[in-house]
Amino acid sequence: MKIIMDMYGGDNAPLAPLKGAALAVKEYGVEIVAVGDEAEMKKLCAENEISTEGFEFIDAPLVMPVCAEPTEAVKSYKESSLTVGLKALSDGVGDAYVGAGSTGAIVVAATLIVKRIKGIKRAALASVIPGLEKDYMLLDLGANVECRPEMLNQFGMMGSIYMENVEGVKNPKVALVNIGEESSKGTDLQKTAYSLMEKAGYNFVGNVEARDVPSGKVCDVAVADGWTGNIILKTIEGLGGAFGKLIKGMLLKNIFTKLSALALKGGLSEFKQKLDYTKRGGAPLLGIARPVIKAHGSSNPEAFKNAINQAKIFVETDVNATISAALLKLKEDEE
Amino acid sequence: MKIIMDMYGGDNAPLAPLKGAALAVKEYGVEIVAVGDEAEMKKLCAENEISTEGFEFIDAPLVMPVCAEPTEAVKSYKESSLTVGLKALSDGVGDAYVGAGSTGAIVVAATLIVKRIKGIKRAALASVIPGLEKDYMLLDLGANVECRPEMLNQFGMMGSIYMENVEGVKNPKVALVNIGEESSKGTDLQKTAYSLMEKAGYNFVGNVEARDVPSGKVCDVAVADGWTGNIILKTIEGLGGAFGKLIKGMLLKNIFTKLSALALKGGLSEFKQKLDYTKRGGAPLLGIARPVIKAHGSSNPEAFKNAINQAKIFVETDVNATISAALLKLKEDEE
Numbered sequence: 001m002k003i004i005m006d007m008y009g010g011d012n013a014p015l016a017p018l019k020g021a022a023l024a025v026k027e028y029g030v031e032i033v034a035v036g037d038e039a040e041m042k043k044l045c046a047e048n049e050i051s052t053e054g055f056e057f058i059d060a061p062l063v064m065p066v067c068a069e070p071t072e073a074v075k076s077y078k079e080s081s082l083t084v085g086l087k088a089l090s091d092g093v094g095d096a097y098v099g100a101g102s103t104g105a106i107v108v109a110a111t112l113i114v115k116r117i118k119g120i121k122r123a124a125l126a127s128v129i130p131g132l133e134k135d136y137m138l139l140d141l142g143a144n145v146e147c148r149p150e151m152l153n154q155f156g157m158m159g160s161i162y163m164e165n166v167e168g169v170k171n172p173k174v175a176l177v178n179i180g181e182e183s184s185k186g187t188d189l190q191k192t193a194y195s196l197m198e199k200a201g202y203n204f205v206g207n208v209e210a211r212d213v214p215s216g217k218v219c220d221v222a223v224a225d226g227w228t229g230n231i232i233l234k235t236i237e238g239l240g241g242a243f244g245k246l247i248k249g250m251l252l253k254n255i256f257t258k259l260s261a262l263a264l265k266g267g268l269s270e271f272k273q274k275l276d277y278t279k280r281g282g283a284p285l286l287g288i289a290r291p292v293i294k295a296h297g298s299s300n301p302e303a304f305k306n307a308i309n310q311a312k313i314f315v316e317t318d319v320n321a322t323i324s325a326a327l328l329k330l331k332e333d334e335e
Numbered sequence: 336m337k338i339i340m341d342m343y344g345g346d347n348a349p350l351a352p353l354k355g356a357a358l359a360v361k362e363y364g365v366e367i368v369a370v371g372d373e374a375e376m377k378k379l380c381a382e383n384e385i386s387t388e389g390f391e392f393i394d395a396p397l398v399m400p401v402c403a404e405p406t407e408a409v410k411s412y413k414e415s416s417l418t419v420g421l422k423a424l425s426d427g428v429g430d431a432y433v434g435a436g437s438t439g440a441i442v443v444a445a446t447l448i449v450k451r452i453k454g455i456k457r458a459a460l461a462s463v464i465p466g467l468e469k470d471y472m473l474l475d476l477g478a479n480v481e482c483r484p485e486m487l488n489q490f491g492m493m494g495s496i497y498m499e500n501v502e503g504v505k506n507p508k509v510a511l512v513n514i515g516e517e518s519s520k521g522t523d524l525q526k527t528a529y530s531l532m533e534k535a536g537y538n539f540v541g542n543v544e545a546r547d548v549p550s551g552k553v554c555d556v557a558v559a560d561g562w563t564g565n566i567i568l569k570t571i572e573g574l575g576g577a578f579g580k581l582i583k584g585m586l587l588k589n590i591f592t593k594l595s596a597l598a599l600k601g602g603l604s605e606f607k608q609k610l611d612y613t614k615r616g617g618a619p620l621l622g623i624a625r626p627v628i629k630a631h632g633s634s635n636p637e638a639f640k641n642a643i644n645q646a647k648i649f650v651e652t653d654v655n656a657t658i659s660a661a662l663l664k665l666k667e668d669e670e
Contacts, residue, residue: 069519132577132578132580132581142514145514145521145522146522177566179477179480179562179565179566179569184404186480186562187480187481187562209569209573210565210566210567210568210569210570210573211569211570211572211573211576212573213570213573214570214573214574214577215573215577227514227521227522227563228562228563228566230514230545231512231514231545231563231566231567231570232545232566232570233545234514234544234545234546235545235546235548235549235566235567235570235571235574236570236574237546238544238545238546238547238548238549238550239549239570239571239574239575239578240574241546242467242549242550243467243578245467246467247582
């Protein structure tokens with residue numbers, strides 16, 4: 001199995017992606033196609049004793065900038081490591097793509113270069129989020145700010161297949177994010193999507209209110225348009241960070257609370273681990289013809305290693321073929 | 336000052352609202368118009384030694400049910416304490432209205448019976464939320480699931496005036512909730528609203544991402560359509576509850592962590608107090624011709640007392656007259 005990696009995406013590029021790739025070769029036996037400034041990568045690997053066993057290189061010294069207008073950027077940076085890597089994926093040089101470049105650019109470039117699975121209306125950015133009771137997938141996280149009902153229905157189907165195949169969740173519960181539990185709630189988008197999802201064939205459990213999303217109790221897949229998914233994800237991020245700061249402040253107040261911090265060490269590290277994104281790897285871009293994983297911008301080598309493993313399972317469990325098959329069924333249902 | 340109260344709204348009605356009203360008479364010197372089953376209220380007050388000094392009663396024994404279709408309910412329950420109370424407000428029997436009845440019914444009934452301030456397109460449900468750095472207002476929380484740009488602009492203006500007058504925040508910072516900081520972000524709704532808000536005359540500070548809302552640091556007033564506001568509010572509620580449970584579980588694990596809980600008592604109660612909604616009272620319904628406060632369904636007497644005080648300040652600071660004046664200015668700006 002060959003994983004194509006953009007080594008020049010993310011805050012810690014290229015060292016963290018290179019180290020993560022070397023770890024993955026050792027642990028998962030994958031091969032790596034390293035895309036970026038070949039001479040620099042080779043030099044850095046030698047200097048930092050990063051094994052390049054199992055690596056091949058594609059030279060693409062241009063780096064895609066983080067940009068407000070991804071469509072323009074993708075057009076102007078056709079020779080960047082981000083786009084060259086996706087071109088290689090499309091040409092069959094490797095089986096999957098992992099990169100921590102700008103989300104917007106990856107979504108646009110993957111759609112333009114690798115293209116969507118036939119019949120899929122839009123690719124969705126998904127993430128498996130550590131829930132307090134159980135992990136859950138939230139999608140779309142912002143690839144499609146505006147959605148049509150059929151898109152939400154397809155997101156539900158793709159999320160269900162991913163969770164079953166890659167995460168091993170049996171018959172995943174799929175819910176539609178809404179402002180109430182009744183089927184009559186929401187805007188026209190949610191009302192129509194509800195009626196499609198009800199008869200789609202996956203395990204649709206109805207609406208989920210935003211207050212029940214973060215625990216992961218109500219559903220395994222929470223479906224939303226990209227606007228709403230992005231709002232929920234960022235509210236969770238913001239509140240999580242704020243709570244962490246608050247607890248820390250509380251614990252460092254005086255000698256007694258500092259001692260408490262020691263007693264609580266186990267619980268706190270369990271808590272931290274629960275919310276640790278590095279275990280997860282990255283966010284799959286569902287609906288693209290070949291597996292694409294967007295790694296977090298702040299990924300460390302461990303996170304890149306896990307993103308590569310995630311891509312490997314994505315390929316092995318043949319998620320895309322299952323999506324294509326389910327799509328035929330979904331289409332019949334709609335007719 | 337006379338506050339009209341629906342004594343039959345909320346989980347703890349009618350005892351909690353009656354007790355809260357009695358506390359408010361004593362502490363703030365207001366008079367109360369108690370709407371509900373007069374005989375029962377008088378009996379309960381006598382039995383529970385609740386002083387009815389400063390009370391007058393309006394007999395309305397029918398109770399508005401919690402319902403999925405507020406418009407229908409308001410039409411069918413014209414004689415309920417909720418609607419009779421709002422009719423009394425409209426007739427000038429009192430200066431403001433406080434009730435913990437169903438939010439949808441209060442929004443619909445207030446709009447139909449009390450009517451909007453002239454020129455206001457839609458009333459918005461607002462709440463001052465305890466932020467981790469500083470309290471902030473979020474609106475609309477769901478009164479208007481779909482919004483037009485001019486509505487968001489008016490929400491910003493009304494929120495700014497409320498925060499300045501009732502909460503004493505000088506020159507409140509107003510921001511538009513969006514999925515990015517650049518003015519080009521979001522759907523057409525946000526893009527157009529941004530351009531209106533920029534020249535509206537209040538202290539518009541640009542877009543705020545959902546991750547920066549919960550701290551309260553970026554803005555004093557976060558403006559969103561009712562769909563988005565509801566999603567953010569409920570994500571915060573859900574995550575807050577989940578974090579509380581997690582911390583509790585961590586502290587009760589063993590004898591050492593239980594001792595830690597003692598050491599942390601001060602910090603924890605400070606934390607709890609920070610998030611204590613009862614201090615706040617309720618959610619103002621901004622844009623209605625006379626002051627309406629929606630109290631939380633789970634309000635205890637203390638919370639009702641504070642909601643009454645909030646209504647009193649709402650009246651005293653003449654928020655509505657300021658809104659009317661600002662509206663003339665806002666209209667000129669749009670032309």
